[in-house]
Amino acid sequence: MASKITILGAGITGLAIASQLPKEADITIYGKFLPGDEMDKEYVSQWAGAIWLGVHATSAREQKYQMDSYSTLWQIAGLHPESSARRIEITEIQDIGVPEQVWYRDHVVGFRYLSKSELPKGAKFGMKWQTVVISPPTFINWFRGHLENQGVKFKRLHVKALRDLEGLGHDVLINASGFGSTLLEDVRESAIIPVRQQNIRLRKEGYNKLFIRRGENNYYSTAFGRDDGSIYIGGVKKENVREWTASAEDRKLIMKQAHDNQPDVFPSADPNDYDLIGDHVGVWPIIKQDKGGIRLEKEVIGGQKVVHAYGQEAGGYVCSFGIAREAARLVFEYLSDPARAKL
Template sequence: MTTQSEPEIPHRPLVVLGAGVVGLTIAYLAATDPQISFKISIVARDMPEDMDSQAWASPYAGANWSPMPMGGVDERHGGWERKTFNKLWDMIPTGLVKKLPSKIYSVQEGSAADIWWKDLVRDFRVLSPSELPETCKAGVAFSTISVNPSEYLPWLQSELLSRGVTFERRHVRSLDELTSMLGEQGILVNAASLGSKSIIGVEDDKLYPIRGQSILVQTPRLQEFLALKGDEYSSSGGEATYIIPRPGNTHSDTALLGGTFQVGNWDTSLDMKTAQGIFERCSTIAPCLKDKDTKILKHSVGLRPARQGGPRVEVERLDLPLRSSHDLVPWNATGGDKSGKMTVVHAYGFGPCGYQLSWGVAEEAVNLLKANL
């Protein structure tokens, strides 16, 4: 006697717009959460194999956990920081994440009492005067982490592919282009970064770039994260000084030298005078860079996707058909005149913090998905 099997419950569509570190991490948590079941698609113009494209930020990030002031004044931001640091720290044995002994120097006197992150990182201590460069008056040491975007993003992609997630390369100009993929019950995650400034249905004019220029080098003698305290940005024309060693199988013993922090600058062209300044500044805190065994592997320029008022992580119910803020919409950039509602979970505007907020932000975004099923 045969019995009929119970009908299979269809998976609800989940479309993630953007294949940067935040979009991929949200998709990963959604795909591995036992409480929800989605048919997940990643739609993006730039994919993890496009590591030389300057049209997105994730390939050019420092991709380490580095202290940011917002974590100490905003409880939500601080929660994202803590969850991500602890997750990445636990991933060190995988080889995807590198444990980094670290030192941050300051040209000004300071106290460790107001450092919000001293109990989050590992092995925190105040540097003695004998451990400081000649030009610095204070400093701290601790252990943090870094990842290598050229290996970490493809790892996330491979994990998603193994779980049936599909990837579609598409340049989306209006959110309603995705209505056919969403159907009546689907949810859209908008992790389109700076693209959200112009995508119809979002058009967030609070977004702005922070230009970052850096140098990737290979040298076995750099195994510490070193940096000058970051609040000198405003007085130094957007200069920043940091050295971030990275894990890696393709190239071992690499480190990222930075950099610039140029608010509102959209220029993605390489400036060799700026590169020379970066190398000289980094050499003052790591003289071994001038040894003959240092190899310059790559010069990079990328745009950090920042937002006035901070990142946007929230749910929005949009009315269809969408309306633009202008009348110059390309003829094929809309999904037609379909009426109804579109549920969107926004997750963008993280500036220089995408990697170090990614797991905490993804957890909140997935909780928003669950609450809107």
């Protein structure tokens, strides 16, 4: 009989995990929010940028997750342009750090360091390489359809605890509920903290670049074109803030930084001089490295064999398929256990 696997969570984490499970498994994804829903601030995967960006200060374990995701997103961009995933050249400028910390330099397509003459004033080093950019609402919708074609079922359900799912009779339950894990009565994750990021979206055709610059005091400026003709400009990041009201001051700062870095593209520092779509404020759940980083492990809770998958600091898209492969391996460990009968 096919193994029965339940996934709680229909964000990028739950979807990616479903894609890496054995094709013959009977898989159902449950969620309060599902792909195709109207934008809701609590459904984090709709709000990502999203880009694949090698995150500099991560553990070897998370580097592997990031690279697994890079290669799969790269493939999706080649095979399924309708998913919104698109290959793009990235220019990364660093006012901090050293070139040696760029651990992904030998693993991404077309990587090269910039020469001194190519660096803007104040920069320590920089690089260009090829990455993938995604429009998340389109991407998760496409992903849902792709999984449904393979027999994965989607059902809307809001639970208070993992034990509410016990009656489904699955062999393994995957907990990919993100922030939900702080509230589930039998999980109550206390290591998750919120990270808020404010960005701007504006209408501007013809910008097909991805620029990012990082510096002292959390300086972070990015701009990239999305497939819907908009530019996503970021951003002001704040840890431990779960609040969605846009700040006018941050909006000005974001636009000023974009203007300083690319005056040819953004000739004014005043947001009102552009065709603004609006502020884009989102909050995502992370577990910091000093608290162990992403929680990706097995735990038997009240008789259910659970695999937890949440809290990725580097970003749910950046780590997606790497986390999914590891989660699939943990599922396999449960299923191949000689004492496979339910506990």
